[in-house]
Amino acid sequence: MPLTLNLLHEQQFLLKQSKRDPLKLGLYALGGVAALFVLYYGYRFAQSSAVDSELSARKAEWAKQEPAARAAETQETEYTARVATAALVAKRIDNRFYWGPLLGTLLKAIPPTVQIVNFNGTNETHADKVTLTLEGVVTGDVPRLVADKFRGELTGALGKTYQGVETSFRSLDESSGSVTFNGKTTPTAHFTIEVKMNKPGAEPAATPAAPARARR
């Protein structure tokens, strides 16, 4: 085997050392990582820019919508107030108590044996019921019975048109006088009947619950 002498050994060693220089290799790695970081940052920056532009678009839209929304809210308040006023006026008109038809019903319900001398009707604005007071004279063989029959008929006649009709005698007194009716002299009685009934549009009164049966 021939003996060879490498005269470039020193030079080759230095070249090899230079190629394996940790600082140089580290810088290469650093450069690679930095390049990756830059790429990722660019990607994220693009995403962020998209978000930015979306935000700008929303801000511009809000700048347009905000005055319209404020104006709409103000208008809505005004409109709602007008609608409420109109509804209240319409309710007041619709829920009035009509006295003309009531008088018609009363006239039909009063028999010839009864004469009303005084009629008093009250329809308080805030009350739920209308109150009537009828004062009159009744005649018949038994005037009290005639008066009570009249009260029943009156309740029935008013009940056909009105809700919650309640009638009661405030007074019923036989009088000393008598009248001639259909050629027959009959005694008389004075009565005062109070009538209460619901106003139109008033909520009907709640029906009281039936009392529970007592256990034996």
Next chain:
Amino acid sequence: MNQITKDQKQKIFLSSLLMIGLVYCYFNFLLDPLTKQDRVHRSQIETLEGKLAKAKTAVKRSKSVQDQAQSAEETLAQVGDMIPDGAPIAWFPPRIRAFFDRHALKGASVRPGTLDAAPDPAMHNFRNADWSIDLPQAGIIPLGIALAGLENEEKLLEITHLQISTLAESPEKQHVSMNVATLIK
């Protein structure tokens, strides 16, 4: 030969320091602020989207109420037309007297009562006026017809109290007194 020299160790250490510095600076000074800004912007977008949705709903709702308001306006205009201009004392009593005269119920007298705000605050454009009307003589049937006519013609008027008493001197006639309430401007 494979032994790491001191110089190489120092270089490795320096490279590591540089790498750590790069990573720290990248995350701390570049990526984190971007992420934070992104997060803030996204939450702002969400807030704005909520506001925009509310604004759009408000505009829609206002439009639907506007339709109702138009018919309400018509109602209020009709009611307004029923109330003449001027002081109520100047027009209401003559109007009522003329009405009863037309129904052959002569001699009606009309006196003003209280004048106050409408009971509901929503009706602040209107006031409530009470009046006393007195009819010295009236037959019950013409009275019934007249009252029905009055209630039909005067839609803003409501009779709050009605008293009918038989006259002793002529039983077929009645004395009528009533209180009425009207809406006025």
